[in-house]
Amino acid sequence: MSFGERVVLQNCSLEVPEGSIICIIGLSGAGKSTILRLLDGLLLPNSGHVYLHQHDICHIRESQLIEMRTKIGFAFQFAALFDSMTVGENVSLPLREHTTLTEKEIHEIAMHTLDSVGLAHTYHNMPSELSGGMLKRAGFARAVVTNPEMVLYDEPTTGVDPIVTHLLTDTIKRLRKELNSTAVVISHDLQSIYMMADYVAMLFEGAIIAYGTVEEVRKSTNPIVQQFLQGSEVGPIPL
Amino acid sequence: MAQVLREVEESPAAHAVERVSVGVLASIGRRVSDSFEYMGGLTMLTWETLKTILRLRIRFAETLNQCYLLGYQSLIIVLLTSLFTGMVFSLESALTAVQYGFGSFVGGIVSYTVVRELGPMLSAVVVAGRCCAAIAAELGSMEVTEQIEALKSLGLAPVRFLVVPRLLALMIMLPLLTIFADVVGVKGGQWIAYVQAHIGTQDFMASARQTVGFDDVVKGLFKSLIFGIVIAMIGAYEGLTTTGGAAGVGKSATNAVVTCIIVIFILNFIMSYFLYAGA
């Protein structure tokens, strides 16, 4: 995958087992968000393929892509709430558009989801009245409100206090347990990764250089992985 | 001689000329390919939008809301520009006409021009300045803050969600605004003709009725319908292709208005030619 001349992902291969939580780690600017965009069909790769349930999503029609996306939640790195709607309307939008629920049921579900990220009191606020971390949580709520089969989280815990981090980590785990949904999480928060991840993948210079269970990756002998996990200044990663 | 020539060819000045001309050619080439890309993209977007409308995938509440924002809120400025243009046009023509003894034709001249050209054009240009920029800026800032991507990620097509309501609103409201502009322009002209040249209301209107046919009004409204489509689609296309943060949004809004106004003037000529002269 490249933007103009700049190649971001190259020989990057990653398999996401159904029903698992997989965390992607990597340096800032390594292309983690780009991977999520490819998974959701928001970007098309210059070469290579993206498969979802054995279907290549790079060669399907826009209408099929839209259909597919209704089953995938996406929590954006910078929340990306619609600023012409209230927080409540933002969260209820996918329900209103894709389900036949009544207004009352929609309100209930949206309220419940907002409550689960500690934001029930902001239902009638506009996004511009919320703090960065609150926006993040509202974006999280919007991504999971339809109970999608797969959820892509782009740094859900960055800029959020430790208690809410715990709450969000629990929510990700609960969704997996209750609905067997797959989660792809980008995170820099090693603690919460250790808490929830089934698998960890490390992205470096456009490729996945380490992939395995948390234990396997922690014990990896790759000096790049070790340096990253320890947050050390000395090592093979150029600063 | 040959040696001299070779020296000239190899001189730094010759190189510079060569480099400049290659640069100019390259930049012309880029311009041409850019504008083809623009037209292609705009056509694709319009086609997709029309397809969505034909499939009746319309959000009515949002369309009404856009009718209010884009149409109703432009009413005052459309009325004012049209009123004063009708007045000044009458001011210029009435005195001269009376001087040469053509006073009874003033009503016809004024209303003919207002209904066929000034009404549709002025409303379109005013609405382009106001709404084309607004659409481009709004969609543009949604694009650069990832809201368009968020929309797609929720399985909602930006065309249906954002473009269709704006297009429909302008297709409905611009012809309506034009009707108001026509009436106000003619009435303003009539008033000035009376005040300045003492042309009676009855004479003015009789002449107007004789000159302007119903088909003139319809053709004028047809033009505004096309202008409405142009304004909505250029605004939407500029907005959806915005890159580069807040500065990019500003650039999109400016580009949208400039392109839109140029296209309106050109299309107006072409349509007038085929609707009035060519027939």
Ligand SMILES: Nc1ncnc2c1ncn2[C@@H]1O[C@H](COP(=O)(O)OP(=O)(O)OP(=O)(O)O)[C@@H](O)[C@H]1O
């Ligand atoms: N639309 C774009 N146009 C050009 N370059 C882009 C674009 N999007 C991303 N890039 C480039 O791709 C690279 C990877 O970007 P990406 O957003 O995927 O990084 P990231 O791993 O998510 O970083 P972070 O942890 O800081 O969010 C960056 O170097 C960026 O400059």
Ligand SMILES: [Mg+2]
């Ligand atoms: Mg990122």
